[in-house]
Amino acid sequence: MIKKVGENTIKFTLPPKIASGYAIVGPKEGLSPLSSYFDYILKNDAFNEKTYEKAERKMLEQAISGAIDKANLLSTDIDILLSGDLLNQIISASFSARQLQTSFIGLFGACSTMTEALAVGACIIDGGCADKVACATSSHFSTAERQFRYPLELGCQRPPTSQWTVTGAGCTILSRDGEGHNITHATFGRVIDYGINDMNNMGAAMAPAAADTLKNLFKDTNTTPSDYDLIVTGDLGKLGSELLVDLLENYGYKMGENYCDCGQMIYSSSQRTFMGGSGCGCSASVINSYVLSKLDSGDYKKIIIMSTGALVSTTSTQQGETIPGIAHALVIEKGK
């Protein structure tokens, strides 16, 4: 049976269950308004490792093993790890997979990786190709900054449209059966490019793709923003979120009070991150802590989560290319 509804959305017949979620964040994120929701807060952002890259990998490994523990499983119960990250050749994910020793599907969707992994994982579970999968991603301020922008030691001034890459990782365990919240729909996004070429304005680069995916989801499922208790985007930040609301209004969808963005939630305004947080770890840590706990408590019954990615690369930027965006969305309904 084909599970496609409309043009771009998949409706799962046996909704995969969210068995657990685990979030680990850095010290700065630990001072955020959401701090009480995180499973683990680093005391130092090198996580007692020699390099920030090794620290990022250690966070990701802890997120994966933490989520497996919280689901009362063993690592051998996991059929497939789906993971990716921002570092060249997704080394955080690949080396975490070396540690875990399950089958591994490496993904790259920039900061959209959390929902990309969940959507692919849900397809694999719903189709009966796996029983339990782990979906995980990470980012680290210091590894991303020095890979994509400037050496940390340079102490560059940050422009007002910039965002702060979240030091954090998150992992969700999806299961074919058992208890947990249900992933009922997934909408894979398209790569959309409105010609933004400013490495320090990721929100504007991602907003058109976010609007495209959300518009497709609403259309395909014949719903509107008010049908959901929460619509949460990954890391559009303040500017990107405003652009998303504007763009969706052009498509005929009015976003309301139920809309929020992980990038805006993860830092308080006094933390001077300008437009807010970004990075794979942004939506990964917020979804796997605050969002899941609000589903647990019954504050939310039906929500949309959508991580958003800016497909920025120094290799393409050096060739004069613009920065396209992508966003993948999932509908989650509270489980019993």
Place this chain on the structure above:
Amino acid sequence: MIKKVGENTIKFTLPPKIASGYAIVGPKEGLSPLSSYFDYILKNDAFNEKTYEKAERKMLEQAISGAIDKANLLSTDIDILLSGDLLNQIISASFSARQLQTSFIGLFGACSTMTEALAVGACIIDGGCADKVACATSSHFSTAERQFRYPLELGCQRPPTSQWTVTGAGCTILSRDGEGHNITHATFGRVIDYGINDMNNMGAAMAPAAADTLKNLFKDTNTTPSDYDLIVTGDLGKLGSELLVDLLENYGYKMGENYCDCGQMIYSSSQRTFMGGSGCGCSASVINSYVLSKLDSGDYKKIIIMSTGALVSTTSTQQGETIPGIAHALVIEKGK
């Protein structure tokens, strides 16, 4: 119904069909013993673009549109593009997806990406989550060499264990129904690391992962190498292939005359590529030309294809890390 057989293998209940394959290669590869099988051979390896990165992307775009044409489809018939490549942030794939404007799942599995995409695509189609998907990847000698090793202008001497990154791209269209060869099984690989740290010995880095995946496939399906008309690996090259045969013998499986490696097939010995070809484009171009045509002609009835990836990154190497490998395998049976 759970489709898992054994520990690591998926048996598809409605085997996804290979609707078409398209292969495009560079001028050097056009001189290979397989040249008559390729759909398109570049006259110059810059493909009339200003940079090799843009040339690689153009090849990938042509492979995707060529495969869609050969399947008598329109690009709007494709539900999802699954693609990745070797370049940082998989820019060849992301920017090709921007061109195609279908839903996009970005993957990274180094040179294992062709069978990674096919295996994920097959799960998605078999589960009913899509009707038609395009699985594609590319590599380019000049983009890979300068990203992973040395500037081209330096003219470095190549050590005898080195391989030559294939300039090429391939795309396979998978379909839920219609005619075509059947993907009956998929085995997702694990990340295996035997401690190789030589950027110029990819074959040795990948062989342990290749042996692990193949051993799992044989065990899970209760078959032996002699049950297949062809077992073809991605780009182990001469040394890596010999290591694979040795390692499998330790596991109790004797490889025979039916075993070959795309990396060894794609260049003639007079082309001085030492151990043979490598890169995502190696298995992508050989599988989507020679291998599919031998299934078409009936020379092969039941085969295993397995692309192999070395998870090498300058970021991890600079931190003293070794090079783990991964390999994903598929069983294909000739269609009517």
